[in-house]
Amino acid sequence: MEKTFDLIVIGAGPGGYVAAIQGAKLGLRTAIVECKEVGGTCLNRGCIPTKAMLHGANLYKEIKEAERFGIFAENVSFDYSKIMEYKEETCFKLREGITSLLKANGVTMITGKATLEKDKAVTVTQDDMVETYQAKSIILATGAVPSKIPVKGSQIDGLLNSEDLFLLTDVPQSLVIVGGGVIGVEMAKVFSSFHTKITLIEAAPRLISKFDKEIAQSLKMTLKKQGVEVFTSSLLQSIEKEKEGLKCFFEENGENKEVSAQYVLFAVGREPNTRGLFGEGVSIEMAGKKIAVDDGFETSIKGVYAIGDLSSDIQLAHNAIAQGVRIANRLGGGNSTEDLSVIPSCIYTNPEIASVGITEEEAKNGEIPVKVGKFIMSGNGKTLISKDERGFIKVISHGESGVILGAQLMCARATDMVGEFTIAITNKLTVNDMLKTVRPHPTYNEAITEALEEVEGQGIHVLPKRKRL
Template sequence: MENNFDLIIIGAGPGGYVAAVKAAQLGMKTLVVEKDRAGGTCLNRGCIPTKAMLHASELFREMKSGEEFGIFAKELCFDYGRMLSYRQDVVDKLCGGVEQLFKANGVSYIKGSAVLEKDSSVSVTEEGEKKSFRAKHVLLAAGSRPALIPVPGIEQEGVLTSDELFQLTELPKSLVIIGGGVIGVEFASVFSSLGVKVTILEVLPSILANMDKDFAQNLKLILKKRGVDIHTGVSVTKIERGEEGMSCSYTEKEAEQRISAQYVLCAAGRRPNTEGLFGEGVSIALERGRVVVDEHFRTSMEGVYAIGDLIKGMQLAHLASAQGICLVEELAGEERSIDLSVVPACVYTDPEIASVGLTEAQAKEQGLSFSVGKFMMSANGKSLISKEERGFIKILAEKESGAVLGAQMMCARATDMIGEFGGAVANRFTVPALLRAMRAHPTYNEAVGEALEEVFGSSIHSAPKKR
């Protein structure tokens, strides 16, 4: 393999591998180095395996409620080992697909440990052999790893991160989840659906605290109905090993509480994966552990760039991919093809949650004059058919222009439908423009039309607004 490239990318996750393929398509000689497996955290330990487990566990829960549809399944059970095999099969196919993309597009790929040196070269250790490579540009896309909160006992056996939870070969009997964000509620959904006793401990006043408040209120009720015990506004003080497994002490409303479970899952966010990334003498600007970049993803080191979970911002696979594409387009002298300010956020619970653009709280903070159209899914025919009535679609639009500012959805297929509103916000489409296209009946998507109509108080299937 040659030692000189146009672009060297450290990390083959959604940011790195997408940037590599795009760079190759634009005529850049590209090398990707990944120390683990192609696909990064997302494909191997994050998005994909989590969603596979959500699908399997929700299917089991739906089958248990089959009597509502006149369907009776006798002696219904599941094989956790086969669930794990199904999950791994999905992962293997997608990871293999990434490697095939490299081959098809002429991207050089090394499975080894990469280190950025002070002269901007990249040292790669592959099977014990160290080699040096150079490029006009170096892109850092090493991703992130689970973060641990500073609590006594957090390092002991029995306290798991999301990575370690995936390594269990037997279903936990009980689980305490520290953190009620996206990671926490998705794992709560998986294991509660399989009959595991799950408790969530969240330090903030609500679960999903960084999203629209309607999401938190509705999801809390749904999870509690499914047996999940949720405590918000609490502070975990220590974790100990006891007779019943792990004992987790916490303060709630100034009172000391304790709960025991077989395992404790720390789902308190992720931190940049910079350990071992920089060689001796490398001085690159960091802020709270994250690589500092400008609006063009340039670091403080000439010719070195960073994207994804390494830098400040939302830690989402699709954002990292979009950043990688935009960076490579700029390096090739082209204009960005994606608006990086419009980022959809998704939670794969049941019902699904999705949001893009501004929420009501954010629009009020900015002093904007806006209207809200909200349609409850209990009036949607497809939702009634599938008995997924609890949920809503909410749309914000500027009062004067009618331009869509944001959308929030909590319903079946929300994560698929939110794409329409990403395009609407990015292109400043108006509510009347979106209403020009009719929506098929019966579908979940026709509720989008109802919510759009409700912006003006004219939805067919909603109660009239007071004028």
């Protein structure tokens, strides 16, 4: 096997494998090193399996409630093992596709644990074998691993992280989820749909604290409606083993509380995966737990780059992908047009949640003059046809120029529709620019027009506000 390359990518997650393929397309002799499966956490233990399970959960719920549409289904049930098989089949097909793409583009695939050594050498260990490779440029793309809270009892059996949860062969009877971020609320949605008793404990005053306040409040109500017990402003104190499971002790607004469950899931975020990444004598600048990089994602070692969860505050697969493509284009002489300052965020609950740009609250804190348009989806024909959960689309525009600054959506197909606002913000489009588009009827998408019209209070399917006498 060849030992010298133009580019070595360490980590075959979304950012890594895309960077390797793009580099190879541009003529770089490229190798990629992965100690597990291609696709990384996103494909194997994160985004894709979670969304597959959410799809199954939503389908099960929809069939059970089909009577609303005049359709009757008796003795509706689910087989968890079959759901897991469906999840694994989905992941397998995507892995096979990635492997085929890497091979077809001439990327050398190396299996093993990679370590960055001095002078841009990379050692790869597999079993008892150690091989050394050399590259002109190296991209570090090893992603992140689940975080834990250092509380008493955090090492006992029965504690799970988001990756462990996919290894369970049976649906938990009860589950305490510690953490009300994206992972926590999506898992609450999945397992509450499969009749698991869910208790969610979040330290912050609200769930998904980085999202719009109104969305967070609506999500809390939606979860409670689905039978999830939600505690915010609550700090986990300790965990104890019981005969039938685990007991969590926590404090809510100064009041001591406790709850028991079969399992406890830690969904308190993820931290950069740098364990074993650096060899003896390799000194690289860090920014806390993250690897420090410049505007071009280059580390303090010239020719060594770090992307995705290793170096970014935004831990999203599409962010890592864009960064990987940017570096590969730079190294191979390609053209990059991505605006990496505008990254949308999505949550796949029901209804879906999506956000891009700034929120109304952030605009206020930044003393930015804004106008806000909001459309309640109960006035949308497609939403009524589908009997979807009540939601809304909110648009934030600059108060003087009309330029779109942000959008928050909580409705069916929100994760698909947010792309339209991402394009608008990236290209500095105004409300009037977006209103030039005629959107088809009946669609969820036509609600975007209503929200834009409401910036000036002109929404056609919105009741006019009563004038004060």
